Amino acid sequence: MAFSVRGLRVALWGAVGVVLVAAALTWRQAHLRQGPSGPGTAGVSSAPGESSAPGDTARTPSDSTPGPFEGRRAPDIVAKDVYTSKTVKLSDFKGQPVLVNFWATWCPPCKQEMPDLQTFAAETPELKVIAIGADPREDPTKLAGYAKAMGLTFTVASDEGAAAGAYRVVGIPTSFFIDRQGVIRIRHQGVLTLDEMRSSYKSVESLAENANK
Secondary structure, three states, rough: OOHHHHHHHOOOOOOHHHHHHHHHHHHHHHHHHHHOOOOOOOOOOOOOHHHOOOOOOOOOOOOOOOOEEOOOOOOOOOEEEOOOEEEEEEEHHHOOOOEEEEEOOOOOHHHHHHHHHHHHHHHHHEEEEEEEOOOOOOOHHHHHHHHHHHHOOEEEEEOHHHHHHHOOOOOOOOEEOOOOOOOEEEEEEEEHHHHHHHHHHHHHHHHHHHHOO
């Protein structure tokens, strides 16, 4: 009888161990999918198979290979304008500097940033500003209603989260300053103030001028 009780205890502890290990693995996977949310950012899930590496630098010295890193050619984006339903392609703006901003309607830091982004877009007409919904659960109609209520006149687009995945966005807002040659010059995760937008744009233009010398 003693042998049976001991065997039962071993079996029970073994079962508990399996449950604990399974729970730990489940937590780890959920933690990896949920990007870090620092001050001024809201976490969003990474796209399947994409690394959570905001602010990563160029993997190669060449800017000819597309990648979501500073110094690399910006991956193309194909989205729909939430107001007109027309196709918006990043590649159509080659020769023009572009600011791509990833956001969501439920993101308080994004809401905080939007008035400054609107002011910046209005005072910098030579710069194309595109705000793209990062959350695939938010449909274009919801984005359009929110943008209209905030008085946004720059391009607001939706692509069901595809661009956020391609650009490895793990926290919002995240902004990419892209130069006239289509190269990412600045990647910033978190809220940008109006002064920071202005100074970042000046830096991008300066970098582009030096690259062409």
